[in-house]
Amino acid sequence: MQIVSKPINIVIAGGNYAGLSAAKNLYIKLLATNPDYDGTKQAPPNPNVKITLIDRRNGFIHYLGMTRGISQPEYGSKLWLPYSDLPWLQHSSIAVKKNIISRITPTHVELADDDEHVAFDYLVIALGQSRNAPIGVASSTKAEYLEAMSKYQTSVKNSQSIVVVGGGAVGTELVADIKSDYPQKDVTLIHSRDLPIPGPFMDEFRHHVVDILHSLGVNTVFGERVIDEASELESFSSQPHKYAGIVPELVDSIKRNATITTSSGRVFQADLVFNTLGAKTKAPLVDLPSSTDAPIFSPTGIRVTDSMQINDPKYPNIFAVGDVCNRDLVKLAGAAASTGGLAGINIAKLVSALSGEQVELDVSSRGRGRGRGEKDGQRSAPLYGHMKLVLGEYNAVIHKGDGVIPPEVAKTMVAPDMKLGKALKQMFIGTFPVNRKQRD
Numbered sequence: 001m002q003i004v005s006k007p008i009n010i011v012i013a014g015g016n017y018a019g020l021s022a023a024k025n026l027y028i029k030l031l032a033t034n035p036d037y038d039g040t041k042q043a044p045p046n047p048n049v050k051i052t053l054i055d056r057r058n059g060f061i062h063y064l065g066m067t068r069g070i071s072q073p074e075y076g077s078k079l080w081l082p083y084s085d086l087p088w089l090q091h092s093s094i095a096v097k098k099n100i101i102s103r104i105t106p107t108h109v110e111l112a113d114d115d116e117h118v119a120f121d122y123l124v125i126a127l128g129q130s131r132n133a134p135i136g137v138a139s140s141t142k143a144e145y146l147e148a149m150s151k152y153q154t155s156v157k158n159s160q161s162i163v164v165v166g167g168g169a170v171g172t173e174l175v176a177d178i179k180s181d182y183p184q185k186d187v188t189l190i191h192s193r194d195l196p197i198p199g200p201f202m203d204e205f206r207h208h209v210v211d212i213l214h215s216l217g218v219n220t221v222f223g224e225r226v227i228d229e230a231s232e233l234e235s236f237s238s239q240p241h242k243y244a245g246i247v248p249e250l251v252d253s254i255k256r257n258a259t260i261t262t263s264s265g266r267v268f269q270a271d272l273v274f275n276t277l278g279a280k281t282k283a284p285l286v287d288l289p290s291s292t293d294a295p296i297f298s299p300t301g302i303r304v305t306d307s308m309q310i311n312d313p314k315y316p317n318i319f320a321v322g323d324v325c326n327r328d329l330v331k332l333a334g335a336a337a338s339t340g341g342l343a344g345i346n347i348a349k350l351v352s353a354l355s356g357e358q359v360e361l362d363v364s365s366r367g368r369g370r371g372r373g374e375k376d377g378q379r380s381a382p383l384y385g386h387m388k389l390v391l392g393e394y395n396a397v398i399h400k401g402d403g404v405i406p407p408e409v410a411k412t413m414v415a416p417d418m419k420l421g422k423a424l425k426q427m428f429i430g431t432f433p434v435n436r437k438q439r440d
């Protein structure tokens with residue numbers, strides 16, 4: 001690496017599956033470079049680089065388990081991992097800033113309630129997508145998270161009739177988890193289409209989902225839109241948040257004592273209503289003017305190349321990874337981690353190159369979850385996506401490429417802990433990251 005008078009500033013915006021993977025690979029490739037490094041102690045400082053991770057939370061959240069966490073308090077309490085449990089992230093060349101990112105510009109990141117702008121030479125955008133709370137998780141500390149989860153869990157426990165609006169993956173997993181844990185409750189799923197799980201999947205998959213929901217005793221209302229909802233707003237979040245416009249996660253989607261009218265005129269009374277309709281884009285935060293005819297954002301996210309750089313010649317130093325980018329139509333945590341890791345490797349290559357040296361960047365293999373619908377990639381996308389749907393503790397169905405793994409087989413192929421253990425292992429809790437070569 002060149003010795004520079006001023007450290008190269010690498011900023012990672014968002015520190016969950018994708019952002020933490022980028023940070024981990026930057027640690028391995030730029031900090032843990034001593035041949036003696038074996039992961040048993042902190043890597044030495046590197047005065048040539050400064051890595052800044054910015055997130056509105058001070059910990060990782062395992063979204064995959066959120067629906068189960070809402071109905072099972074003990075499991076729900078394990079889904080938050082404080083960054084302070086990761087000693088490698090406390091490295092002197094890494095700064096972790098807890099703040100809301102209010103704007104990303106071509107040169108710097110702006111923070112809410114802070115006049116300081118964080119300038120970057122390289123940027124990784126790993127902001128994911130937005131979902132309202134509780135699924136989107138409004139909390140910014142573990143204490144807040146545990147308090148909020150306890151309120152959600154108590155509300156579920158104390159409600160006899162629960163309606164979930166929106167039959168995507170989140171809505172179906174939520175009704176299945178609640179009904180599995182509370183078989184005596186009336187649990188209803190309302191979805192505007194004739195079958196659940198929109199996206200690049202075969203109807204055979206959707207029919208398996210419906211069969212499982214019915215076997216659990218979930219009432220399903222398909223092909224009907226909610227046209228009116230009169231309710232008391234559940235007051236989980238204390239006040240409307242100043243930044244709710246750019247961080248929809250800060251807005252609660254739960255309502256209580258609701259009267260719901262659907263497009264067919266049917267009326268449902270519910271003690272508790274969860275709205276799981278769609279994820280929102282992070283586009284309002286990203287102020288990167290396009291230098292071409294194509295916009296920076298496509299309908300499925302920031303347009304990226306296979307090296308995960310923004311697909312615009314003006315921004316070779318800005319990478320977009322995980323759910324925020326358009327690589328996959330079906331957004332998955334594994335793809336977020338692998339694209340984040342790839343950005344980390346590629347930035348390390350660029351930073352370490354000698355002046356004028358041609359750098360060959362690593363490229364992402366197109367993911368299993370991609371599904372057809374994106375035309376930006378150079379390789380053609382498969383017709384169907386990948387999805388493992390875990391419907392309560394004992395049921396699952398898997399859509400794999402262009403085949404469906406039926407429930408009786410699928411249920412033996414899913415992790416009982418919703419991959420919590422795997423995600424935590426990949427974070428190197430209480431220790432320091434090593435790549436395979438260093439470990440062997």
Ligand SMILES: Cc1cc2nc3c(=O)[nH]c(=O)nc-3n(C[C@H](O)[C@H](O)[C@H](O)COP(=O)(O)OP(=O)(O)OC[C@H]3O[C@@H](n4cnc5c(N)ncnc54)[C@H](O)[C@@H]3O)c2cc1C
Nearest residue numbers: 014016017018056063100101127128322323331332333336
């Ligand atoms: C209920 C549920 C179940 C799921 N189940 C599965 C599953 O079974 N399998 C699977 O593979 N995937 C699943 N997913 C999808 C998976 O969670 C996502 O693909 C994954 O979270 C994407 O990771 P990411 O790092 O790109 O984004 P995220 O995990 O969303 O992380 C984005 C980070 O950016 C931060 N951030 C966002 N905005 C700001 C801001 N303005 N300022 C500061 N920080 C900000 C957030 O705090 C967060 O830490 C599920 C998702 C949900 C919600």
